[in-house]
Amino acid sequence: MNRHAIALQIRPEKFNDLRSGLGRVWNRLTRLMDDLEISNFSLWNIEDLVFGYYETDSLSPTPSEHQKAEFRSLEAEVGDSYRWISGPDREMRLMYHDFGIVRPNKELIRHRVFVTRLKGDFQEEYKRRHDGLIAARQGKVDPGPDSNFSIWNAEDYIFGYDEIDTTMETAETEEGRQATIQWETKMLEIMSWYTDDVDWITGEHHRHIVRIGCHN
Known part of the structure; x- marks a missing residue:
């Protein structure tokens, strides 16, 4: 299996144009995806960003x-409602994976999809920190509940996609909670959040990301 990610930014006041355009082309788009043997496709929206x-x-x-x-015909149908951050011909960089x-x-x-933005030229620092997490697993396959976790980068945007097996979820331990707080607090040195994942730590209020399309 090979994983891919795309991202786009909706132009000001163009969200409804994007949604209606997607509605007009959706059947043609999904037929094309079937012909190209593309599977497990989903689109997610937060503020002016869409992650696929x-x-x-x-x-x-x-x-x-x-x-x-x-x-090209499908893109023309959707019109000038967005700009590519990273399109199919310029894929996002894989920054972290825990495929399990x-x-x-x-x-x-259960999906967990999140978006952050780096505060500067911190792509390599972000990658270095997450490479350390991969090294700490020492090649062991994660049995879950995370079952298909990847993090992607384009420009200064970070997008995360995670499939969580709900049959394996357990209550967080206090040790795990403190480890999460320590990690996320350190990551706030180099990035800020669009989604609400760490609002319980920071006391800030962000929107929850929503799925606006899927095709399996």
């Missing part, structure tokens, strides 16, 4: 000239 996640069996799907023309045991059945999956 999808999977393929091949390293990167190669559309035919006809399919490329169809994609991926559940093909998504019925008992």
